[in-house]
Amino acid sequence: MADIGIITGAGGGIGRATAERFAADNWSLVLADVDESVMRFAEDMSGRGHRAIGVVADVTTEAGAARVRETLRSVDGRLKFLGLVAGTLGAVGPVETFDMAEWDRIMSVNVRANVLMMKEFIPGLRAAGGGAIVTVSSWYGRSGHAFFAAYCASKAALISLTQSAAAELAADGIRVNSVAPGNVGTRMHFTALAEEAEKRGITAEEMKAIEWAKIPLGRAADPAEMASAIYFLASDQGSYFTGATLDANGGCGFF
Numbered sequence: 534m535a536d537i538g539i540i541t542g543a544g545g546g547i548g549r550a551t552a553e554r555f556a557a558d559n560w561s562l563v564l565a566d567v568d569e570s571v572m573r574f575a576e577d578m579s580g581r582g583h584r585a586i587g588v589v590a591d592v593t594t595e596a597g598a599a600r601v602r603e604t605l606r607s608v609d610g611r612l613k614f615l616g617l618v619a620g621t622l623g624a625v626g627p628v629e630t631f632d633m634a635e636w637d638r639i640m641s642v643n644v645r646a647n648v649l650m651m652k653e654f655i656p657g658l659r660a661a662g663g664g665a666i667v668t669v670s671s672w673y674g675r676s677g678h679a680f681f682a683a684y685c686a687s688k689a690a691l692i693s694l695t696q697s698a699a700a701e702l703a704a705d706g707i708r709v710n711s712v713a714p715g716n717v718g719t720r721m722h723f724t725a726l727a728e729e730a731e732k733r734g735i736t737a738e739e740m741k742a743i744e745w746a747k748i749p750l751g752r753a754a755d756p757a758e759m760a761s762a763i764y765f766l767a768s769d770q771g772s773y774f775t776g777a778t779l780d781a782n783g784g785c786g787f788f
């Protein structure tokens with residue numbers, strides 16, 4: 534019977550790379566994203582002979598989670614992997630003046646959606662005799678950074694959620710881990726660089742040089758490098774990992 538994986542944020546950089554990594558090992562995939570481009574991506578994967586089906590869903594909502602569940606029903610196999618990749622950087626700004634609606638939105642995407650998806654799919658993973666959940670947190674969830682309070686707090690909460698779920702589900706053979714990326718070369722990273730460059734009145738290339746110089750490995754990650762970390766935690770290679778957060782960050786924050 535085919536192993537099925539659900540991946541949220543599958544229209545984004547890390548989500549797509551994760552889908553490619555699992556498909557390379559013959560998984561059947563349900564690819565969810567609020568952005569409609571996920572449908573074209575899933576069709577493209579199918580066209581290349583992979584088993585992938587897309588679903589447009591806002592995973593912060595019960596209705597979105599239900600859409601993913603309905604899509605899963607149309608796929609043969611057993612659910613063995615839940616990849617919770619969807620996330621948002623959201624607005625950046627001082628705590629003192631932070632817009633509370635934006636705070637709630639960031640928390641909703643980066644924390645609430647992950648709880649909702651776990652609630653929805655833990656029974657399926659249990660019914661399959663166990664499996665793996667991998668969340669995608671951030672090195673910004675490891676400590677607080679000025680002007681990124683909402684994002685940092687949301688990702689710290691996600692690391693904690695991962696640990697709680699891991700402790701609850703270990704006896705069911707469901708391992709729950711997180712990957713904490715540093716800077717990754719995706720839309721999220723390049724948009725953030727462009728916005729900061731505009732504020733400082735410099736070019737995006739100059740901003741990239743400033744930010745990448747702070748990374749001990751000297752560059753942002755390729756999304757495929759995050760997909761490898763996610764795949765490792767989900768696969769038998771990571772069989773003794775649960776409740777862990779794997780720092781895949783090129784050395785950010787450590788030296």
Ligand SMILES: NC(=O)c1ccc[n+]([C@@H]2O[C@H](COP(=O)([O-])OP(=O)(O)OC[C@H]3O[C@@H](n4cnc5c(N)ncnc54)[C@H](O)[C@@H]3O)[C@@H](O)[C@H]2O)c1
Nearest residue numbers: 542544545546547566567591592619620671716717719721
């Ligand atoms: N790129 C980085 O530098 C970096 C660093 C650390 C952590 N991360 C984390 O990695 C994850 C993936 O980000 P990425 O770099 O691929 O960025 P991305 O912007 O390319 O992808 C994020 C995807 O999540 C989707 N999404 C957002 N809200 C959603 C919702 N409510 N329902 C369904 N889908 C939703 C977006 O549409 C997008 O396709 C995120 O959780 C992000 O916080 C990224």
